Amino acid sequence: MRHTIATDTxxxxxxxxxxxxxxxxxxxxxxxxxxTYVTLGEEMDSPRGRILLMKEVLEGTLELDSALPYLDxxxxxxxxxxxxxxxxxxxxxxxxxxxxVEPVRRRPAAARLQRRLLLETLPFPRRxxxxxxxxxxxxxxxxxxxxxxxxxxxxxxxxxxxxxxxxARMPAQGPRRARVALLAGCAQQVLDxxxxxxxxxxxxxxxxxxxIPPGQACxxxxxxxxxxxxxxxxxxxxxxxxxxxxxxxxxxxxxxxxSGMREYGLLLAGEPDAEAGAALAERVCDxxxxxxxxxxxxxxxxxxxxxxxYHDACHLAHAQRERTAPRRLxxxxxxxxxxxxxxxxxxxxxxxxxxxxxxxLARRLGARKAANLRATGAELIVTANIGCxxxxxxxxxxxxxxxxxxxxxxxxxxxxxxxxxxxxxx
Amino acid sequence: MEIIAALGxxxxxxxxxxxxxxxxxxxxxxxxxxxxxxxxAVLAESTAEVVATVRxxxxxxxxxxxxxxxxxxxxxxxxxxxxxxxxxxxxxxVLSIDPESRTAVLEPGxxxxxxxxxxxxxxxxxxxxPSSQSVCSIGGNxxxxxxxxxxxxxxxxxxxxxxxxxxxxDGELTTLGGPSREGLGPDxxxxxxxxxxLFGIAVEVTVSLIPxxxxxxxxxxxxxxxxxxxxxxxxxxxxxxxxxxxxIMDALAIEAxxxxxxxxxxxxxxxLIVELEGDRDTVAADTTALEALIAxxxxxxxxxxxxxxxxxxxxxxxxxxxSAVGWLAPDYIxxxxxxxxxxxGRALAEVEALSAAAGIRVANVFHAGDGNxxxxxxxxxxxxxxxxxxEQLAADILSMCVRxxxxxxGEHGVGVEKRAHLPLMFSPDxxxxxxxxxxxVDPGELANRGKMLVPMAEGTAA
Numbered sequence: 001m002r003h004t005i006a007t008d009t010x011x012x013x014x015x016x017x018x019x020x021x022x023x024x025x026x027x028x029x030x031x032x033x034x035x036t037y038v039t040l041g042e043e044m045d046s047p048r049g050r051i052l053l054m055k056e057v058l059e060g061t062l063e064l065d066s067a068l069p070y071l072d073x074x075x076x077x078x079x080x081x082x083x084x085x086x087x088x089x090x091x092x093x094x095x096x097x098x099x100x101v102e103p104v105r106r107r108p109a110a111a112r113l114q115r116r117l118l119l120e121t122l123p124f125p126r127r128x129x130x131x132x133x134x135x136x137x138x139x140x141x142x143x144x145x146x147x148x149x150x151x152x153x154x155x156x157x158x159x160x161x162x163x164x165x166x167x168a169r170m171p172a173q174g175p176r177r178a179r180v181a182l183l184a185g186c187a188q189q190v191l192d193x194x195x196x197x198x199x200x201x202x203x204x205x206x207x208x209x210x211x212i213p214p215g216q217a218c219x220x221x222x223x224x225x226x227x228x229x230x231x232x233x234x235x236x237x238x239x240x241x242x243x244x245x246x247x248x249x250x251x252x253x254x255x256x257x258x259s260g261m262r263e264y265g266l267l268l269a270g271e272p273d274a275e276a277g278a279a280l281a282e283r284v285c286d287x288x289x290x291x292x293x294x295x296x297x298x299x300x301x302x303x304x305x306x307x308x309x310y311h312d313a314c315h316l317a318h319a320q321r322e323r324t325a326p327r328r329l330x331x332x333x334x335x336x337x338x339x340x341x342x343x344x345x346x347x348x349x350x351x352x353x354x355x356x357x358x359x360x361l362a363r364r365l366g367a368r369k370a371a372n373l374r375a376t377g378a379e380l381i382v383t384a385n386i387g388c389x390x391x392x393x394x395x396x397x398x399x400x401x402x403x404x405x406x407x408x409x410x411x412x413x414x415x416x417x418x419x420x421x422x423x424x425x426x
Numbered sequence: 427m428e429i430i431a432a433l434g435x436x437x438x439x440x441x442x443x444x445x446x447x448x449x450x451x452x453x454x455x456x457x458x459x460x461x462x463x464x465x466x467a468v469l470a471e472s473t474a475e476v477v478a479t480v481r482x483x484x485x486x487x488x489x490x491x492x493x494x495x496x497x498x499x500x501x502x503x504x505x506x507x508x509x510x511x512x513x514x515x516x517x518x519x520v521l522s523i524d525p526e527s528r529t530a531v532l533e534p535g536x537x538x539x540x541x542x543x544x545x546x547x548x549x550x551x552x553x554x555x556p557s558s559q560s561v562c563s564i565g566g567n568x569x570x571x572x573x574x575x576x577x578x579x580x581x582x583x584x585x586x587x588x589x590x591x592x593x594x595x596d597g598e599l600t601t602l603g604g605p606s607r608e609g610l611g612p613d614x615x616x617x618x619x620x621x622x623x624l625f626g627i628a629v630e631v632t633v634s635l636i637p638x639x640x641x642x643x644x645x646x647x648x649x650x651x652x653x654x655x656x657x658x659x660x661x662x663x664x665x666x667x668x669x670x671x672x673x674i675m676d677a678l679a680i681e682a683x684x685x686x687x688x689x690x691x692x693x694x695x696x697x698l699i700v701e702l703e704g705d706r707d708t709v710a711a712d713t714t715a716l717e718a719l720i721a722x723x724x725x726x727x728x729x730x731x732x733x734x735x736x737x738x739x740x741x742x743x744x745x746x747x748x749s750a751v752g753w754l755a756p757d758y759i760x761x762x763x764x765x766x767x768x769x770x771g772r773a774l775a776e777v778e779a780l781s782a783a784a785g786i787r788v789a790n791v792f793h794a795g796d797g798n799x800x801x802x803x804x805x806x807x808x809x810x811x812x813x814x815x816x817e818q819l820a821a822d823i824l825s826m827c828v829r830x831x832x833x834x835x836g837e838h839g840v841g842v843e844k845r846a847h848l849p850l851m852f853s854p855d856x857x858x859x860x861x862x863x864x865x866x867v868d869p870g871e872l873a874n875r876g877k878m879l880v881p882m883a884e885g886t887a888a
Contacts, residue, residue, distance in 0.1 A: 025456075026455070
């Protein structure tokens with residue numbers, strides 16, 4: 001699409017902002033894959049519509065304030081990139097645009113408070129666990145609080161599972177086939193610490209040694225994807241300092257973290273450590289991708305057969321283009337039958353902090369996703385992201401459905417331990 | 427404004443859009459070279475709302491444009507500046523399917539592919555399959571008489587429309603055609619279908635469905651020249667075979683498809699895709715005949731598959747090709763000229779010569795069986811004069827099509843884009859008559875003003 005944006009006035013982020021606008025031909029192939037277009041049915045809430053809005057804001061023909069509600073509605077799921085025949089990097093545009101306009105945008109007080117609370121608690125496991133404990137009694141007051149705060153309280157889990165601290169190193173069992181470093185992550189480590197433990201055990205069972213570098217931080221995705229690059233950069237730099245270069249890969253167990261770390265090059269564009277950021281990004285690999293690449297040592301056959309529905313987390317399927325590895329891993333378990341839910345490409349509505357910032361849209365998407373998963377008749381739902389696990393669990397519960405939910409590595413872990421059946425509902 | 431006040435009375439709430447951002451989002455369709463800001467956009471959710479909106483436009487003399495998914499490649503759903511844009515995408519229900527009479531009743535915003543998805547449970551499908559079928563809507567298909575790869579045997583949209591309920595430009599609701607093909611009097615559905623919205627808005631459409639074929643086989647034949655592939659198409663038809671689809675892609679189009687959806691096509695200067703369908707015995711017999719024809723046609727290689735996933739990938743590559751050229755150049759113009767099938771080889775050679783003379787790259791991907799060319803003229807809009815040079819080449823290609831006995835459009839419609847080329851095919855008298863017919867239904871030229879015909883409002887009579 002032709003435009004009159006002066007790319008060079010946009011600083012180091014310029015090319016990432018204008019290249020997607022150049023590439024978009026406005027064909028509309030993205031429309032059916034966009035969760036907000038499918039839900040709201042209006043052009044402003046579609047990927048190509050938003051591209052038009054961002055183009056006009058950057059050209060100076062449209063007021064930012066007029067465009068913002070629609071741009072804020074975007075989940076950043078990147079399903080449009082999977083659907084796009086023209087190769088438009090929409091994710092880079094929306095992330096870059098949010099960062100570009102953050103310094104000049106104004107938010108109402110309640111939204112400002114919510115944003116601050118989210119960005120100052122979620123990325124820090126200790127603060128998040130404390131906030132969850134403090135917030136729980138406040139849920140009784142939710143009805144009387146401004147809606148952004150009430151939405152946050154609704155997501156606080158009833159209990160936080162006890163967490164044994166992760167070791168500094170998990171040795172490989174048998175001959176060592178690879179050596180990797182694990183990103184422990186933040187929210188997942190509080191909400192479901194078993195996922196990282198399961199990953200460590202599965203990696204070990206596959207002859208992979210894992211180190212968990214001290215001094216690492218949250219990946220920064222949460223901040224990055226909501227326009228707060230100034231908060232994301234220090235986190236990225238902490239990880240640049242913490243992660244060794246002499247490992248075969250940097251492993252992530254949450255799809256959102258993986259996709260966030262893979263954007264370090266863009267996050268640090270124009271900074272002295274841009275190159276180092278891009279180099280680290282290259283080495284980031286989702287745990288399923290890595291296991292599949294190394295070659296999974298098949299777990300023992302299951303004592304009883306089980307039907308599993310795999311839910312594609314957007315930040316793995318769309319942002320990291322990985323749909324085959326998790327299916328191949330699960331398919332390697334003898335006795336496990338994989339079924340596919342309808343509308344796999346549609347986001348569940350979790351999308352980082354989206355379910356807190358846009359509770360109504362997130363609720364509609366969550367209910368739709370839960371219904372699609374329920375319709376598969378599977379006994380167990382498997383996915384690769386803590387946000388999806390929380391969101392889908394919430395909406396299954398709301399629909400009164402008891403279905404178990406696990407991360408891909410938890411399934412493998414239980415299969416190795418002969419304990420796949422009987423996973424408790426989340 | 428008078429019209430905004432009138433629309434405000436309709437109780438549309440947040441579905442009456444007037445903010446700058448909302449209007450910006452609706453300012454163009456699949457042809458971004460043209461943009462215009464409407465004064466309001468209405469997200470209609472019922473026939474009654476479409477009627478009320480059109481009546482308000484009629485009462486205030488405001489032009490209106492209806493739009494489904496906004497995928498027109500000719501600017502067919504480009505808003506009129508200061509007019510009203512009526513979005514029909516929320517009217518997307520399949521109202522009924524009658525497997526016995528093989529018909530379906532649809533709202534205009536139903537996505538083309540969703541008709542076949544809904545009909546599949548009854549072993550039926552909706553035949554017309556524009557490349558944008560995963561997005562484009564039935565209302566737009568009807569207004570532009572859309573084609574598609576499989577229209578070679580099954581016919582265009584008009585061949586599958588039985589009846590419709592339409593809102594005329596003065597807001598009157600009327601019914602054209604009916605549930606069966608046999609009708610008395612003039613063929614009103616035939617006139618409405620393909621009229622590019624000049625006679626009003628279809629709000630309910632009855633379409634015919636076809637049974638899903640028992641067997642299907644898709645062939646990929648690689649050639650070392652475009653004209654050899656074009657000649658093969660003529661030979662196949664001359665031999666009495668009628669495939670459901672025959673498509674050709676040239677090297678640039680293949681390159682774009684591989685960059686995009688990676689259909690794993692064989693490398694070739696020209697790729698011929700042929701699809702056979704029918705009962706098992708017919709497809710088996712036709713396969714033997716087709717293989718023999720391709721063997722003597724100079725094909726470099728040929729493969730065929732009946733595997734649904736492999737076939738889906740072949741078609742995904744073909745149907746993404748327009749958008750995929752976004753990988754090759756920042757901008758492109760897609761043309762839609764038609765030549766008689768027997769002139770295909772010659773027309774392709776002329777396109778090549780025109781492209782070389784202009785020094786502009788042209789990718790070709792087209793419905794070969796129908797002689798419907800889709801030259802994609804690649805350019806960089808940031809270069810001074812590039813757009814004008816590309817437009818000149820497009821005009822030269824269209825003139826050539828008409829000279830060879832063809833037409834300036836096969837399926838994308840005239841829209842705003844090819845309006846200036848209409849005199850290539852029609853005399854001033856023809857155009858005047860068309861304008862008079864249009865104004866006999868819509869004296870104020872309110873419905874989709876400016877598309878296909880030059881309106882009186884622009885000065886010169888159409």
